[in-house]
Amino acid sequence: MALKITVIGTGYLGATHAAAMAELGFEVLGLDVVPEKIETLGRGKVPMYEPGLEELLRKHVAGIEGSTGRLRFTTSWEEVGAFGDVHFICVNTPQKHGEYACDMSYVEAAVSSLAPVLHRPALVVGKSTVPVGSAARLAELLAGLAPAGADVELAWNPEFLREGFAVQDTLHPDRIVVGVAGERGEKLLREVYATPIGEGTPFVVADYPTAELVKTAANSFLATKISFINAMAEVCEAADGDVVKLAEAIGHDERIGKKFLRAGIGFGGGCLPKDIRAFMARAGELGVDQALTFLREVDSINMRRRGHMVELAREAVGGSFLGQRVAVLGATFKPDSDDVRDSPALNVAGQIHLQGGQVTVYDPKGMDNARRLFPTLAYAPTALDAVRGAHVVLHLTEWREFRELDPAVLGAVAASRHVLDGRNALDAGAWRSAGWTFRAMGRPRA
Numbered sequence: 001m002a003l004k005i006t007v008i009g010t011g012y013l014g015a016t017h018a019a020a021m022a023e024l025g026f027e028v029l030g031l032d033v034v035p036e037k038i039e040t041l042g043r044g045k046v047p048m049y050e051p052g053l054e055e056l057l058r059k060h061v062a063g064i065e066g067s068t069g070r071l072r073f074t075t076s077w078e079e080v081g082a083f084g085d086v087h088f089i090c091v092n093t094p095q096k097h098g099e100y101a102c103d104m105s106y107v108e109a110a111v112s113s114l115a116p117v118l119h120r121p122a123l124v125v126g127k128s129t130v131p132v133g134s135a136a137r138l139a140e141l142l143a144g145l146a147p148a149g150a151d152v153e154l155a156w157n158p159e160f161l162r163e164g165f166a167v168q169d170t171l172h173p174d175r176i177v178v179g180v181a182g183e184r185g186e187k188l189l190r191e192v193y194a195t196p197i198g199e200g201t202p203f204v205v206a207d208y209p210t211a212e213l214v215k216t217a218a219n220s221f222l223a224t225k226i227s228f229i230n231a232m233a234e235v236c237e238a239a240d241g242d243v244v245k246l247a248e249a250i251g252h253d254e255r256i257g258k259k260f261l262r263a264g265i266g267f268g269g270g271c272l273p274k275d276i277r278a279f280m281a282r283a284g285e286l287g288v289d290q291a292l293t294f295l296r297e298v299d300s301i302n303m304r305r306r307g308h309m310v311e312l313a314r315e316a317v318g319g320s321f322l323g324q325r326v327a328v329l330g331a332t333f334k335p336d337s338d339d340v341r342d343s344p345a346l347n348v349a350g351q352i353h354l355q356g357g358q359v360t361v362y363d364p365k366g367m368d369n370a371r372r373l374f375p376t377l378a379y380a381p382t383a384l385d386a387v388r389g390a391h392v393v394l395h396l397t398e399w400r401e402f403r404e405l406d407p408a409v410l411g412a413v414a415a416s417r418h419v420l421d422g423r424n425a426l427d428a429g430a431w432r433s434a435g436w437t438f439r440a441m442g443r444p445r446a
Ligand code: UDX
Pocket: 159, 160, 161, 162, 163, 164, 219, 222, 226, 259, 260, 261, 262, 263, 264, 265, 266, 267, 268, 269, 270, 271, 272, 333, 334
């Protein structure tokens, strides 16, 4: 009999995982404690912008015309307990307010609510990013609370999806990592992934701590790579070198690789910044904080990029923002997402606003979320409207729409033609020939 799957927490990770499991042919039940989310997903609507996710969801959500009906949503724990053989925990582990550590309360609440309804054999699989040591602790909690006792097992199966590519990354992962304490965990997860997802994909079986660490180590490495190239950008600017050329040249060495060497205003989002901080906090608890002091530097190089963009903008408008209009193109932490969590773009916009600049922001998909987070900034309905009357234009999130803008058309409405490329993605030649003073981070001025 085919396994039945539940997915607990239906944010980016959970909604995508639930739809992907249904795509593979499983019967899936998704649970969230927020009834509005369940209601929205039940209508085949996705509460965030994620390319391809809504189509996949509509293909499977029960009640939608032409769907397979394999995917349903609920707020009932009892229903989840009675339905599932494998329960995936996909809730958020955000950074704690004012601390480096991550907030485990959603994961703990999910396990505490799920365990008492597990009356039959089941596998609980954690997917959330957690500090090393959490799985062992949660396994104990589960064993103490689940009526089925030893017939309930825990496994850890970290997820590596990127926003904007969530569907693709879930259906075609680079690797599958499972942390297990017993044989049943591995057997059931092999069964789940013995589908097109797993075909030809490396399947790494490890213990709990290693599986938990794989995720934090991977994100720390990626963050380090970005801060490395941004440190080189600082040096290039001082020495009149070109960081884009430099990245290309070192990237030809296969040991280094070209990916994740885009210099600019640095990384943001709901994962990299909080994951490196939570990792440092956990290393401190384990008494090995020295092993990760380099991550403090990774974090500070990253934060310095935002301040540097503010300085470049101030310089472009003559030394003070007072009375100056600043157009900000981009609000999300990266393109193809509506996520503004720890967005470098909005952070720069906010700093300039606090220093007296009149900031107008435009973003193709992130306007609603940006307005909620920074209600005091001004927002324009199009890029052209944001640029109208501006003394400097800042390109802070590399949406394709911005690369396709005509610098001559923008130049006709701007108050002065100064543009700063915070993502090294615009065509410098095209902007310069349209009469703009063009500066990009880590590149020569001329
Ligand atoms: C990241 C990891 O890539 C993913 O594997 C993990 O599961 C979750 O965290 P995500 O946060 O969606 O994914 O975004 P990612 O594409 O990694 O970009 C993170 C940030 O780094 C963005 O702000 C992006 O603009 C920035 N970045 C990325 C750079 O500044 N330069 C680069 O070369 C690459």
